[in-house]
Amino acid sequence: xxxxxxxxxxxxxxxxxxxxxxxxxxxxxxxxxxxxxxxxxxxxxxxxxxxxxxxxxxxxxxxxxxxxxxxxxxxxxxxxxxxxxxxxxxxxxxxxxxxxxxxxxxxxxxxxxxxxxxxxxxxxxxxxxxxxxxxx
Amino acid sequence: xxxxxxxxxxxxxxxxxxxxxxxxxxxxxxxxxxxxxxxxxxxxxxxxxxxxxxxxxxxxxxxxxxxxxxxxxxxxxxxxxxxxxxxxxxxxxxxxxxxxxxxxxxxxxxxxxxxxxxxxxxxxxxxxxxxxxxxxxxxxxxxxx
Numbered sequence: 001x002x003x004x005x006x007x008x009x010x011x012x013x014x015x016x017x018x019x020x021x022x023x024x025x026x027x028x029x030x031x032x033x034x035x036x037x038x039x040x041x042x043x044x045x046x047x048x049x050x051x052x053x054x055x056x057x058x059x060x061x062x063x064x065x066x067x068x069x070x071x072x073x074x075x076x077x078x079x080x081x082x083x084x085x086x087x088x089x090x091x092x093x094x095x096x097x098x099x100x101x102x103x104x105x106x107x108x109x110x111x112x113x114x115x116x117x118x119x120x121x122x123x124x125x126x127x128x129x130x131x132x133x134x135x136x
Numbered sequence: 137x138x139x140x141x142x143x144x145x146x147x148x149x150x151x152x153x154x155x156x157x158x159x160x161x162x163x164x165x166x167x168x169x170x171x172x173x174x175x176x177x178x179x180x181x182x183x184x185x186x187x188x189x190x191x192x193x194x195x196x197x198x199x200x201x202x203x204x205x206x207x208x209x210x211x212x213x214x215x216x217x218x219x220x221x222x223x224x225x226x227x228x229x230x231x232x233x234x235x236x237x238x239x240x241x242x243x244x245x246x247x248x249x250x251x252x253x254x255x256x257x258x259x260x261x262x263x264x265x266x267x268x269x270x271x272x273x274x275x276x277x278x279x280x281x
Contacts, residue, residue: 055248079245
């Protein structure tokens with residue numbers, strides 16, 4: 001293992017990530033809020049996952065996490081609800097259709113949208129202390 | 137919290153191939169039921185994920201199918217039976233990343249070859265049986281410790 005890999009691996013074990021308020025995340029990413037449940041100010045994000053493959057989201061399931069995705073279909077909400085995802089951030093300024101919005105409202109899942117691409121959005125959140133759902 | 141289960145509880149859902157709007161309904165219902173019975177949150181999530189992946193497989197590949205569940209104080213058994221094309225090579229289908237899903241399914245974020253592995257990963261016992269041209273049956277058991 002190289003020095004860098006070892007360092008990364010050590011920091012994974014010793015650092016489980018920071019809780020960040022969803023409101024703070026929306027400010028960091030200059031994201032607009034599309035669905036805003038009443039309790040949005042109290043939502044804390046413990047981890048995040050960026051994926052466009054729904055089974056990958058289900059693989060890394062973890063409660064109180066943020067999903068960063070480019071997919072806006074209603075399945076994303078279903079997947080989120082089943083995987084314990086607390087909020088969803090759409091990248092590249094994508095806006096979900098009315099069925100997705102309706103389902104998110106029913107399930108109380110906040111939806112955010114940022115102009116940033118997935119890589120940059122994830123990078124900014126990583127810098128802010130948000131870590132992956134799970135690192136192996 | 138002790139489990140609020142005395143007699144076995146059973147239920148079933150009919151699944152229609154191609155009906156994406158319905159996808160996840162069985163898993164959501166099951167999740168609500170398990171939650172009301174006082175089952176641990178992680179176990180509920182495992183059961184819901186395994187059920188959701190099984191539902192998606194029927195909707196993506198089969199003409200129709202049935203999902204049955206059986207809950208006892210010791211475990212939940214989820215059995216999914218479909219009238220679909222069947223799986224030619226089960227060993228291959230169990231490999232992470234192997235998929236025969238068409239392009240339009242992949243565009244929806246599915247068919248990435250993680251469905252069956254996810255079902256197995258979240259089950260304590262996983263059985264699969266398939267006959268090409270007839271259909272596939274999957275049985276998953278999640279134990280309550």
